[in-house]
Amino acid sequence: MSTTSPGQVLSQEEIDRFWKDGYLLIRGVLTKSEARHYAGLIIDMLPRDLRIPDHWWAYDGRFKPFNTPGNETFDSPEFIPLYQNERLYQIMVQLLGSPRLLVGDGSVAITMRNNSVHDGDLSQKLHADVAVPEDVDEFLFTPEEVELGGCYYFTDVAPGGGGIHVVPGGHRIVEEEARAVPCGRQLHDKWRDIPHLKTVEVTGEAGDFVLTHHLMPHAASHNRLAEARVAQFFRYMRDDQPWDSGDRPGDRPADHCFNNLQISAMTSLGRRLLGVDPW
Numbered sequence: 001m002s003t004t005s006p007g008q009v010l011s012q013e014e015i016d017r018f019w020k021d022g023y024l025l026i027r028g029v030l031t032k033s034e035a036r037h038y039a040g041l042i043i044d045m046l047p048r049d050l051r052i053p054d055h056w057w058a059y060d061g062r063f064k065p066f067n068t069p070g071n072e073t074f075d076s077p078e079f080i081p082l083y084q085n086e087r088l089y090q091i092m093v094q095l096l097g098s099p100r101l102l103v104g105d106g107s108v109a110i111t112m113r114n115n116s117v118h119d120g121d122l123s124q125k126l127h128a129d130v131a132v133p134e135d136v137d138e139f140l141f142t143p144e145e146v147e148l149g150g151c152y153y154f155t156d157v158a159p160g161g162g163g164i165h166v167v168p169g170g171h172r173i174v175e176e177e178a179r180a181v182p183c184g185r186q187l188h189d190k191w192r193d194i195p196h197l198k199t200v201e202v203t204g205e206a207g208d209f210v211l212t213h214h215l216m217p218h219a220a221s222h223n224r225l226a227e228a229r230v231a232q233f234f235r236y237m238r239d240d241q242p243w244d245s246g247d248r249p250g251d252r253p254a255d256h257c258f259n260n261l262q263i264s265a266m267t268s269l270g271r272r273l274l275g276v277d278p279w
């Protein structure tokens with residue numbers, strides 16, 4: 001099965017909109033049947049007897065399977081095509097301004113219907129998953145520092161269906177606030193809790209990818225609808241990223257090795273994106 005869609009890279013209007021808004025819905029990165037396949041793989045992680053393993057996260061109807069305790073990356077051979085999707089890669093190259101990219105994360109989430117009403121739409125604090133380590137005081141705000149993250153929707157996500165919430169233009173607000181003070185990286189509990197900005201829900205269809213700037217404040221939301229939201233998260237960075245990765249959830253340790261089955265599933269692009277071959 002191929003995950004390469006015949007679609008276009010971004011138009012200039014979409015590129016401009018991404019830098020203005022800090023997020024962009026990319027439609028139809030996967031076909032409907034590919035999306036259904038991945039939704040099935042992830043839903044099948046739920047144990048038949050619904051005994052949710054202790055090492056998974058389970059909050060507000062949102063289940064985050066862990067591959068093994070402490071490791072939330074799903075990168076077995078059947079998931080490898082998602083990491084090396086050609087169209088998504090081309091889009092990341094357009095936005096990041098370099099063909100030499102690396103990909104990481106690969107965590108998944110299932111958000112089931114839940115009617116909890118005590119805390120509004122969001123099921124997480126509004127936060128940003130920024131590329132700069134938490135113990136560093138200042139952002140660089142250079143092109144090399146920018147990471148692009150986001151998630152595949154493997155199911156249709158209608159309004160109220162647990163779509164990711166974002167703040168239109170929020171990445172620019174974060175930059176402005178952080179530049180205005182010393183130790184901007186440390187604001188708002190290291191940008192883990194950003195209570196003052198207003199969000200919108202990103203709806204979409206199975207096979208779409210929600211692309212977000214690493215400074216974008218975002219949060220998971222309650223799913224009020226019958227259909228579960230099934231998603232997988234990825235982030236792309238330049239190989240000249242100035243910050244050492246390795247201390248965030250979903251980061252690959254520097255000494256990580258892929259096995260032969262994983263490597264067999266990789267294209268030559270995938271081997272570079274996943275750090276098996278040098279750029």
Ligand SMILES: O=C(O)CCC(=O)C(=O)O
Pocket residue numbers: 109129162163164165218219220221231
């Ligand atoms: O599931 C979502 O919509 C967002 C999740 C998220 O931002 C996170 O877990 O850091």
Ligand SMILES: [Fe+2]
Pocket residue numbers: 127128129218
């Ligand atoms: Fe996040």
